Amino acid sequence: MIPFLKWPGGKRWLVQKYPKIFPRQIKRYFEPFVGGGAVYFHLEPRRALIGDINTDVIIFYRGIQKSHNRFGELMNEHQKRHSGEYYYKIRATIPDDEVEKAARVLYLNRVCFNGIYRVNRRGEFNVPVGTKTRVVLPTDDFPAASRLLGKAEIVQGGFSTVIRNAGDGDFVFSDPPYTVRHNNNGFIKYNEILFSWLDQVSLADELIGAKERGARILCTNANHASVRELYEGKGFKLSVVSRYSSISASAAKRGYYEELLIQG
Ligand SMILES: C[S@@+](CC[C@H](N)C(=O)[O-])C[C@H]1O[C@@H](n2cnc3c(N)ncnc32)[C@H](O)[C@@H]1O
Numbered sequence: 001m002i003p004f005l006k007w008p009g010g011k012r013w014l015v016q017k018y019p020k021i022f023p024r025q026i027k028r029y030f031e032p033f034v035g036g037g038a039v040y041f042h043l044e045p046r047r048a049l050i051g052d053i054n055t056d057v058i059i060f061y062r063g064i065q066k067s068h069n070r071f072g073e074l075m076n077e078h079q080k081r082h083s084g085e086y087y088y089k090i091r092a093t094i095p096d097d098e099v100e101k102a103a104r105v106l107y108l109n110r111v112c113f114n115g116i117y118r119v120n121r122r123g124e125f126n127v128p129v130g131t132k133t134r135v136v137l138p139t140d141d142f143p144a145a146s147r148l149l150g151k152a153e154i155v156q157g158g159f160s161t162v163i164r165n166a167g168d169g170d171f172v173f174s175d176p177p178y179t180v181r182h183n184n185n186g187f188i189k190y191n192e193i194l195f196s197w198l199d200q201v202s203l204a205d206e207l208i209g210a211k212e213r214g215a216r217i218l219c220t221n222a223n224h225a226s227v228r229e230l231y232e233g234k235g236f237k238l239s240v241v242s243r244y245s246s247i248s249a250s251a252a253k254r255g256y257y258e259e260l261l262i263q264g
Pocket of ligand 1: 032035051052057158160176195199
């Protein structure tokens with residue numbers, strides 16, 4: 001299945017370029033930083049525990065899980081009524097109904113400026129309207145998503161809540177915000193506000209614990225010495241993968257970036 005939300009750090013490129021790194025037989029699938037869920041929707045696991053700290057992400061998955069019919073109707077309605085004025089009206093009002101809230105998240109994600117996610121200090125989504133006008137895409141399969149999510153447990157919260165439940169025969173895919181110990185790269189520093197170096201250290205501890213309980217691990221991360229040190233000598237295989245990135249406004253910064261794969 002094709003993911004629905006456009007999400008920073010989305011891993012569609014990883015499933016397309018490196019499909020063999022994901023196991024076929026999984027007792028239960030665990031994804032603590034699910035975001036747009038590129039890997040989850042690619043693998044379509046029969047049993048899953050997915051989570052994220054971002055409440056909008058969770059609202060979206062729970063809403064579509066609850067009613068794909070109503071969700072689809074609401075998205076068609078947003079498509080019909082979309083305009084700059086309509087966008088700002090929807091952005092300013094948070095409905096009470098769970099499915100309406102979920103459709104609002106996907107609507108804003110589809111037509112906001114550059115598909116970025118940003119909130120103000122009060123936690124309100126404050127991205128201006130963008131130039132894209134397609135609210136419903138031909139690849140959207142809401143009934144299939146609802147069936148798949150119906151087999152998943154969806155939790156809002158920190159990564160430990162999810163990873164602590166993983167045990168023998170389970171598979172954990174972990175894709176945290178990339179933070180390194182020493183850095184002078186502005187992009188990574190921005191993420192640091194959301195995910196500190198201490199978070200990165202406790203994530204490694206949680207993943208080591210899950211591996212010791214018999215779970216298989218795949219974690220993506222920044223290819224940086226400080227991150228590699230957290231996993232070296234602990235029975236993980238470390239390798240480097242590359243991706244093409246075009247997100248930078250400056251041509252000099254567009255190109256191939258290396259990322260670290262931690263497998264155990
Ligand atoms: C790199 S993104 C994951 C992208 C995802 N793999 C995809 O394909 O779209 C990282 C996610 O981690 C979430 N996050 C940040 N800090 C977290 C924490 N402490 N616990 C759980 N989730 C967290 C963010 O909200 C974000 O959705």
